[in-house]
Amino acid sequence: MAEIKDPENTILMELKDGTVIIELLADVAPQHTARMKELARSGQYDNVCFHRVIDGFMAQTGDVKHGNMEAGFNIRSAGTGGSDLPNLPAEFSKLPHDRGTIGAARSQNPDSANSQFFVNFKDNHFLNGQYTVYGRVIEGMDLVDAIVRGEPPAAPDRMISVKVAADA
Numbered sequence: 700m701a702e703i704k705d706p707e708n709t710i711l712m713e714l715k716d717g718t719v720i721i722e723l724l725a726d727v728a729p730q731h732t733a734r735m736k737e738l739a740r741s742g743q744y745d746n747v748c749f750h751r752v753i754d755g756f757m758a759q760t761g762d763v764k765h766g767n768m769e770a771g772f773n774i775r776s777a778g779t780g781g782s783d784l785p786n787l788p789a790e791f792s793k794l795p796h797d798r799g800t801i802g803a804a805r806s807q808n809p810d811s812a813n814s815q816f817f818v819n820f821k822d823n824h825f826l827n828g829q830y831t832v833y834g835r836v837i838e839g840m841d842l843v844d845a846i847v848r849g850e851p852p853a854a855p856d857r858m859i860s861v862k863v864a865a866d867a
Contacts, residue, residue: 701838708732709864710739710834714846715856719839720864721801728790728833731803731812735833736863738763738782738814744861750851756823758846759804760858761815781813789831796826799843801834818843 701720703709710721725732738744738761747766751759760766764780789809796802796819804815812831819826820843836843846856 703864706865706867707863708736710735711860711862711864711867712744712839713859713861714839714842715859716845717839717842719842720837721834722837723801723834724794724832727792727794728803728831730787731790731831731833734782734784734787734814735816737784739861739863740866743782743814744858746857746859748851748855748857749846750855751817752846752848752852752855753850754848755820757802757817757819758843759815759817761804763814766857781815784813786810787812787831790833791828791831794832796823796830796832797835798822799836799840800832801836802826803831803833805830820844 708723708725710723712719712721723732743763747760747763749758749760750762750766762780763782798819798821800819802817803812804817805812
């Protein structure tokens with residue numbers, strides 16, 4: 700298992716085949732990091748599907764309003780919502796969108812990120828400076844690579860549980 704240096708800023712994302720460990724970058728994007736921890740701690744990310752998974756690009760999830768596999772799940776609506784919390788301002792940095800980085804999904808408005816995020820399957824440097832990078836996979840990228848593809852996938856994979864390592 701990867702060494703967890705800062706349990707308060709580490710996310711354990713349980714997928715069907717194992718656990719993905721994500722290091723949050725609180726020094727780079729403090730508001731996005733705080734939001735992910737808040738949603739994880741309240742259980743809102745549990746059972747949320749990966750609603751947009753593009754081969755050679757990224758896997759997107761985090762629609763806590765429409766993506767929960769138990770609560771009124773509708774794959775056609777997944778990806779159109781966020782949480783009940785206010786949107787976040789962009790926290791752009793010089794960090795590149797490399798393979799395994801976590802980016803904040805948003806609408807055309809740079810300050811519209813809320814709960815949705817994506818994991819880059821490869822280096823996607825064309826996203827640099829346009830989407831907030833606030834974490835990176837430090838273990839389990841092979842599990843991310845195995846997420847079912849589709850826009851939306853016919854039978855989407857989901858985040859079974861998402862926890863802050865300090866609470867696990």
